[in-house]
Amino acid sequence: MTDYGHELRFGTFLPAEAATAGETLRLAVLTEELGLDLASVQDHPYQARFLDAWTLLSVIAAQTSTLSVFPNVANLPLRPPAVLARAAASLDVLTGGRVELGLGAGAYWDAIAGMGGDVLAPGASIEALEEAVQVIRALWSTERSARIDGTHYRLRGAHPGPPAAHPIGIWIGGVKPRMLRLVGRVADGWLPSAPYLPPPQLTEANRRIDDAAKAAGRDPAAVRRLYNVVAGQAPLDGPPKLWASQLADLVLGEGMSTFILMVRAGGDSDLRRFALDVAPEVRELVAAARSGAGGPDLLEPAATAGAVTVAAGATRRVVTVWDESERPVGPAPDPAVPLTAAQRASGQHLVDVHNHLRQELEQVRDLIDQVAAGALDLGSARSMINTMTMRQNSWTLGTYCESYCRVVTTHHTIEDVNLFPRLRAADPRLVPVVDRLEAEHHVIADVLERVDAALVAMVSQPDGIAAVREAVELLTDTLLSHLAYEERELVEPLGRLRIL
Known part of the structure; x- marks a missing residue:
């Protein structure tokens, strides 16, 4: 059993369709009103029905005051990492430290090619992602200039800045073994989705991340474990009390500490249930288990x-x-x-x-x-x-x-x-x-x-x-x-x- 002791956070994964933009903004405001911590949107720039992720996140941040926002996850092949680094840092400054960065290696390569992006083989896309993390961190650093000579991305004396308002986390989405090893080596967080990686598969995936972190000289606890979840699917199946016990089980047994509810337009009931019934009980269950407080030990x-x-x-x-x-x-x-x-x-x-x-x-x-x-x-x-x-x-x-x-x-x-x-x-x-x-x-x-x-x-x-x-x-x-x-x-x- 593994509990990394991370602070628990709860949030939403909001729809990005332009046709329901007003509904998305309403759900974002409701997310904050209900006391949740995070709001996120997917990033598929080639999808004509979707709003641009960074524009949408900026408007959500402007209409809220406490929510942290992040792309779930940014499409790296269509977002040059040097520009992405400055965009994230700029929004973090404007929001007073309410931005995190979800990052992915890319998918739907035909659609990416249609937008002028380069098509990469799986191994090359992971190499590009690792180089991108280096570029982003270099431009968030306090160095006078940044130089990186990678196969896919390069910096040739670029000046870092603007400095972010807080240490922005880089949360990588991915579930394959090579991607998990990359998470362990370089990421601040891991962001899988329950429909693609159900709860029984978390143990092995976390083991790969932990092994890679240790091999790189890192503490596995340095990697926050996030989880996109769907109402009606494990671990959110059954009544709300069972949702809470299942999420608490994932915190205490698998080290997951941030749960992001995928919300559809009009999904107020699931959102309210998640925020008002489930999240507080998960916090109580985990706090009680972590404290170990209780009566006398009767077992000699x-x-x-x-x-x-x-x-x-x-x-x-x-x-x-x-x-x-x-x-x-x-x-x-x-x-x-x-x-x-x-x-x-x-x-x-x-x-x-x-x-x-x-x-x-x-x-x-x-x-x-x-x-x-x-x-x-x-x-x-x-x-x-x-x-x-x-x-x-x-x-x-x-x-x-x-x-x-x-x-x-x-x-x-x-x-x-x-x-x-x-x-x-x-x-x-x-x-x-x-x-x-x-x-x-x-x-x-x-x-x-x-x-x-x-x-x-x-x-x-x-x-x-x-x-x-x-x-x-x-x-x-x-x-x-x-x-x-x-x-x-x-x-x-x-x-x-x-x-x-």
């Missing part, structure tokens, strides 16, 4: 092996990492006031969420059995990672378990941040129960870390599957015990108090 170091007992007729061991007899008990239900059907449905929602976690846990256990039996080759499965999802049985053992662990962590963080404070306020008699449940969340987080450690060790140790199995057994017993306790104590109060 010696509890790794657990107090092992075998229940009659059981097919697996039962590991105890806490004393269940010490768990507080909440107020008993009043038999004279039975819950209505609507109230029971509120408590059932918690059970449904827990059942999903139980089902996923069983899939993890089954996958471990397959690997242990030799029915699934770990090396072969790992090569398929980019095409798999968490629910597929053929998911690699390590990635599948890690994904499941993130789901559990996110679920618990949502409870800690949103549900538990409301329960404490609604019925003070529940405070000891809620405090205990919150403390157990931290125990489970420790157990999840043990699963992660066993997975890492499994790669280098031939018998590592045994350690993974032991760690997952500990997770199984701990989690099932916790879920049962939580349901016993909270299902009735959730219905009675109508918290959910």
